[in-house]
């Protein structure tokens with residue numbers, strides 16, 4: 001989700017804030033209406049900070065862009081046309097990249113080059129012109145990412161030409177699309193120069209549609225990502241409620257209120273299907289039709305796993321963002337994660353990172369604050385007295401000299417909350433910072449967790 005916040009401080013001055021999906025401020029522009037943006041305000045921070053900074057200022061228009069995902073059900077001829085458009089976009093992208101690698105030119109100048117390509121390949125006129133133009137934008141967006149990484153001191157290569165299997169999306173920006181709601185099973189998405197494609201609008205789109213991106217998944221399913229800009233409604237006042245969340249392997253989450261959620265062992269069932277499908281794939285002949293078919297089946301199982309995982313994470317993060325006004329989580333070390341090679345571990349890491357991301361953006365729209373704390377030694381530290389107590393991984397209970405006995409993860413959740421509160425937050429009083437005696441919360445089922453920990457590696 002990208003937030004675009006337009007604030008009108010006084011009639012002659014306005015500013016625009018663009019925030020990333022985590023709520024981090026990407027950039028803000030200050031400009032005088034009727035003129036080109038005159039300066040960039042070098043603010044980096046969080047949407048919450050912007051809101052704080054402009055408290056009392058008349059926020060005439062606060063917009064946000066939300067993306068909705070819909071499954072498309074194209075007919076065979078429609079699918080053919082979609083595939084053709086996708087391939088033509090790839091052709092244009094590669095042609096633009098080739099031109100750019102010969103001589104570095106400005107984005108606007110490269111835009112004119114599309115006309116030249118069209119003259120040479122008149123069949124391109126059968127594709128909506130803005131879809132092709134968007135490829136130029138895409139190319140420069142990629143270049144910006146690369147130079148951003150380079151500035152951070154990372155080793156970057158060059159952009160590569162896109163092969164057939166590598167190009168999956170094309171975009172209708174600003175115009176060329178229309179949603180036609182109907183009272184039958186399928187609604188229609190009209191894409192200019194393609195057709196009216198059936199889809200099911202399973203949720204209402206709020207606001208004005210700005211962009212539609214069409215994506216083909218490896219399994220052969222088609223999706224539309226509809227981005228709509230809407231003005232935010234004032235948030236209802238809620239009781240201040242704080243929570244600390246510990247992310248773990250045995251328990252996916254364990255919070256300072258004593259709730260916990262097991263790691264879903266989704267893979268167990270799907271893994272069997274995946275293995276079977278992959279085995280079948282290996283038996284097929286290379287280049288055969290059956291191989292292509294089987295490849296799609298394998299991709300479908302993979303997508304199913306991703307869907308299941310996302311469903312779990314969405315529901316969990318939504319629950320927290322809705323219930324609490326203040327959430328403390330561990331800051332995850334993303335770079336360290338990629339390096340670890342153990343597969344199940346990688347999946348866990350990815351899920352945690354994904355969970356925190358979802359939590360952040362859902363919190364933004366719910367008016368909840370998410371604070372990330374230093375995760376070092378949260379399991380070792382006693383949340384009651386602060387003493388450090390070395391523990392083995394298998395040791396599931398926290399026992400301190402001060403007499404504080406508690407489930408290991410429960411203790412770290414309390415410690416995480418304590419640290420977040422200690423991070424100098426203004427005007428905030430946590431609901432509960434004192435330690436809870438063991439077994440106070442009904443939702444904690446005390447099981448011999450050490451036993452559970454030993455049985456096999458957890459998979460998600």
Ligand SMILES: [Zn+2]
Pocket residue numbers: 382383384385386387400401402403404
């Ligand atoms: Zn203690």
